[in-house]
Amino acid sequence: MNLFNDAQSRSDSFTLDTAIISTRVYLVLLCISTGILISYTALTPHMSTIIIKNPPKKTYENLLKEYQSTLECPCSKIAILYGSFVSLSPVYHQVCSSPFISDEWIISSQGKSFTTKDSKAIQSFFIILKVYCSLTEKTVSDAWNIFSQSVLITSHTISNDELTIRTTDSLNQFESKTATEFKRISSLIQSYVATMFSILESNVQFAPYQSVNNNSSVNFKLMPTTQGNNCSCALNNECLQIITYPGVTIYDIGVIYTVPT
Template structure:
């Protein structure tokens, strides 16, 4: 038998099988063509839906992300930064110590007004202003009449500022930064900046309160 005829015969058998394939035959077998046709249609619908479901499951499994937890014990800073650059959303790094004092990693730099660091508030300058010959008579409108007391008051204000800042820094450095996990560097920077701004504002308020107390006392 020629190969072409064999292929044609196999094709006809396949077509006949597909047309007559029935997964839901009735018992006893259907006695009319209508019931038999319904059973074959149900078979085709079932196989079609089953194929669609299998394709969906196959696609889902192929694109599903498989989560794998990898633990790196005591990583160095460079290792942590490398891992964070690759897995910024999923990386977690628990801290050995959940609290650390600000003085361990924060340094507040400040500078006083030039007047508070000048010779105008020095003891030598104040003594010089208050020392003049006994035979010299000063009038009220003479600068030398009140200059000594004015610069003493200015020095007292500078000392008050220095003390308020020193006390504030002691409290600030003694405070603790709390975190159970290592936080992203950008978030850490923003939190430290917020703490520094809060410290500066609180120090200003403390000095203003002290100044008001001095004014009320005088």
């Protein structure tokens, strides 16, 4: 076979041989190219678009596993409130649900037989404790109301794992911001309580210094009071002292609670 047949190749044997060889090379290359093209076409997956309207969750999850790189599922709403799928069940300190912050206990504590030092502050302590518990609940409630109205924004449906990760990150931010805000309020309360209790119990004492005029008058000096571990109330507003109930035994109330100031 000679695809390059012309007058010169018919009259010249060398030209004829060259034309025949060129024809063979051309046919071989053509066959190879055709084979490569056919193989590529056969092995290349054919892309087709299938639309499924409002698929169930199970169907979406199965499609996501099989076509994760190509699956597209646009959302009808790009924003959804966290409060629509996240709930909060806070657990507060047990003292906030104990009788110690009830009105009956606070009123009755005024008539208890405390030591002289404790009687100055005991009723105010339980009132502040009640306010502190109420403020704790309100702080968490207000923070949750703000968080529940925040939105998760996405233009396409996301997997359960991605939803869990994004929600967890948002909850961690909510927890961190709430804790920071509560610490700020707690610090203000602590400063207020320390000031108030300094007035009630005083962070200093009048100590006799020396007598004059034949004991008819006495000079006093101010001595900072100290609590356990030599903590000075004049220098530190975090000194602790236990409020006690003299004469009350476990048989009277069932359980004796130790309440730190």
